Amino acid sequence: MPAAARPNTKPPAVSHEAAPRAAATPAKRRAGRPATAVLDQAVITSAALRLIGKSGYDGLTMAALARSLDVAPSALYNHVASKRDVLVLVEDHLAALVDVSAFGAEPWDEAVRRWAWSYRDVFSKHTPLIPVIAVLPVTDAPQTLAMYEAVSQGLREAGFPEERIISSIVALESFIFGSAFDVTAPADIFDPGSMAESTPSFTAAVRSLADQGHEKPADVAFGLGLEALISGLGALRR
Amino acid sequence: MPAAARPNTKPPAVSHEAAPRAAATPAKRRAGRPATAVLDQAVITSAALRLIGKSGYDGLTMAALARSLDVAPSALYNHVASKRDVLVLVEDHLAALVDVSAFGAEPWDEAVRRWAWSYRDVFSKHTPLIPVIAVLPVTDAPQTLAMYEAVSQGLREAGFPEERIISSIVALESFIFGSAFDVTAPADIFDPGSMAESTPSFTAAVRSLADQGHEKPADVAFGLGLEALISGLGALRR
DNA sequence: CTTAATAAATGAATGGCATTCATTTAGTGG
DNA sequence: CCACTAAATGAATGCCATTCATTTATTAAG
Missing domain, CATH: 1.10.10.60 (Homeodomain-like)
Structure with missing residues (x-):
């Protein structure tokens, strides 16, 4: 190593190389740990x-x-540690956006309704996260865990038997995740095209739904299934 | 092109290059279209x-x-045309394995029950297909379309109002897809670990479920949600 | 019967991807 | 003061889906 002293305070403010340019291209960072961390x-x-x-x-x-x-x-x-870790960070951030505020403030069924719609709406724009969430230990996602706590408490106070609380949440969540995919489907996904003659029942049902309402089909199906789940689960309370 | 006649029947059975070796490494195929197609x-x-x-x-x-x-x-x-096409081929093959035989042979609720369990079981081993299926036009998957036809017909004969048939199927299918992911989750996914004190309701509910049954949690949740959906959807028939 | 078009294979690119590693620099605890 | 650790760069690695030019065989047209 050459004897030239390493400057122990700061390097000369202005290098002979380039004066600090106007903010356009803010001067490339050189190798080595920066004075203040860039990332977290x-x-x-x-x-x-x-x-x-x-x-x-x-x-x-x-x-x-x-x-x-x-x-x-x-x-x-x-x-x-990996790209998957980035996805987990994003997932947990989104979980905090899901509305659980109705638990404790509204009747349980209305609270579940609001939570479920909100949960679906948030994740319908983030369906690639669903395969990750579905197998993610709750320990790795504190905001997600906080959401589960709010829902658990709401169901307990509504009189759900202890041993059915988790199963009820899992059932609702499964429906929510599946429905989130549904939101992203193209409008004409059910058009049977040239196979219409060989599938008369299906084709007629698709026509009938299309004629019927102007509400978005994914919303109709979600509303229908959610109400069915709420009344079915509610019937099993103590 | 040299004047040597192209054989119009078969090439000489044995080339001077290599006698047909024992089946070990069955001789590399040379470039160009093979006599009989290898792939379809x-x-x-x-x-x-x-x-x-x-x-x-x-x-x-x-x-x-x-x-x-x-x-x-x-x-x-x-x-x-793409790897996605391969996934679609696989998907449609699997759709043919889903059991729809109970439609027309059993009461509608029992038929739905058998269909739903079978559908979930088939795709729980193939969850990476779900994001593909969920946005796949039915035209591109004939076996899948055939499955929908069977279910549509079953629900119509059970007295489901025409305009609610597709929505009911979509709701059930969403629940099934979400539940298929659930099957693949690790057993201890809900263990709150060190966060147990801050999530008392959730932690107690998890304990209670674990103490309770020896049935697989994913199966309990699926059964619970499916029965809720069946009774909820059934209540809306004419 | 010849010939042009098409189908189905090989093999050699291409560009993008997540991830790893050696290296450099800066802060920190003993 | 010095060893250690943290946080950055930049250069690789190996894998991936996909494309393209080329070769060979079959099929359709004239």
């Missing part, structure tokens, strides 16, 4: 959400995420 | 199913699929 999990989460909003889940790549944060891709791995 | 959609579908069975959906890559068929990856694209 919160910063990564909100950048991921912004990116998803702009480019969808196809656009959410580690490279794109890094670029949006003006950072090298490998830098992300100091704060998350 | 049925062959690709069953190879994909075999591969999924052995290596799961992570192992289902176009390269691995090609290798299992002893073919170059690019050859697959003469028969499918």
Whole structure:
């Protein structure tokens, strides 16, 4: 190593290389740990959400995420172990947006209704998260766990027998997740096209639904199933 | 082109190059269209199913699929336009395995029950297909369409009002898809771990369920939700 | 019967992806 | 003061789906 002293305070304010340019391209960061940290999990989460909003889940790549944060891709791995971790961070952020405020303030069935619609609406824009959530231990997602606590408490106070509370939540949640996919389906998904003659019952039912209402089919089906679940589950309370 | 006559029947049975070796490595196919086609959609579908069975959906890559068929990856694209097409072929094959035989032979509620359990069981081993199915036009999946026809007819004969048949099927199917994910979740997914003190209602409910039954939690929740849906939907028949 | 068009294969790219690793620099605890 | 750890860069790695030029065989047209 050459004897030249390493400056122990700061390097000369102005290098002979480039004067601090106007904010356009704010001067590339050089290698090594920066004076103040650029990344943390919160910063990564909100950048991921912004990116998803702009480019969808196809656009959410580690490279794109890094670029949006003006950072090298490998830098992300100091704060998350994998891309799946990023998805978990996003999921837990969204769980906090689900409305559980009616539990304790409204009758249980109305509280479930509001929670379920809100839950579906939030995640219908984030269906790629559902395969992740569905197998995610609650320990790894504190906001999600908080949501479960609110719902559990609501059902207990409504007189649901203890041993049926989790099963009821799981049943409702399964319906909600499945319905979230449904929201994203194209409008003409059920058009039987050239196979119409060979499927008369189905074809007639599709026509009838189309003629009937102007409400969105996914909303009709969700409302129908949710009311069925609420009354069916409610019948089993003590 | 040299004047040597092209044989108009068969080429000489034995080339001077290589005698037909014992079946071990059955001699590499040379470039160009083979005398009899190696691939078609049925062959690709069953190879994909075999591969999924052995290596799961992570192992289902176009390269691995090609290798299992002893073919170059690019050859697959003469028969499918994309990997998504392969998934659609698999999906439609599985739809034919779903049991709709009880429609027309049993009371409608029992028929729905058998259909729903069968549907969930088939797709719980194939959850990566669910995001594909959920937005797949029925025209692209004839077996799936046939399943819908059977269910539609069953519900019509049971007295379901025409305009509510599709919505009822969609509601049931949403519940089934969501529940299929649930089957794949780890057993301890609800263990609140260190957060137990801050989530007393939830924690107690989890304990109670665990103490209670030895039936699989996913099955209990599915049975509970399905019965609720059946009775709720049945109440709306004419 | 010849010939053009089409179908089905190979093999060599291409560009994108998540992830890893060596290296550099800055803060921190003993 | 010094070792250790944290947080960044930049260069690789290996895998992936897909495309393209090319070769060979079959089929349809004239």
